[in-house]
Amino acid sequence: MLIYSFRSNSDLPILLKLFPDLFIFGELNKDMERFSAFQNKRGTTKVFGLAKIASGYSRFETKAVNRFQKSYKVNRYNDCDEYSLQIPEGVSVLKNRFKMSKSCTSSFCNWTMYKIAEMKEKNQEKFEFHFCHYKIDDLDALVGLLQVMKNT
DSSP: OEEEEETTOTTHHHHHHHOTTOEEESSHHHHHHHHHHHHHHHTOSEEEEEEEOSSSOEEEOOEEESOBTTTBOSOTTOOOOEEEOOOOTTGGGGTTTEEEOSSOOOSHHHHHHHHHHHHHHHTTOOOEEEEEEEOGGGHHHHHHHHHHHHTO
């Protein structure tokens, strides 16, 4: 499984201890090229993005949209408005702590989600793709889910 996050994530030291192979996005376009090469080299069957949130519920994103910072497109040459993301198996045990997102963001998180989903479709890759915005209080439950997913 390939797990990624962002250099702005204040939990990065914790995440790196838990997941030494964590891929870190900093410079979006440059790092997307690195990510693509890394994914192709590893040939993983699961990709999981993580971003910390300060308030609200921890949530799994259900789609990535072709929108960045509210008024720009992630890719103005792509007519696809959105890509669906998978919800991990076993997430039902976390239903009291984690929700399914009913809306979309237009942040860096969505940018990477859209670009990775676009890459997956373009290259006809078969990996599962998941993304979670989590609260620090829920990190232990999320780590447990990720460990189960790594072993399946």
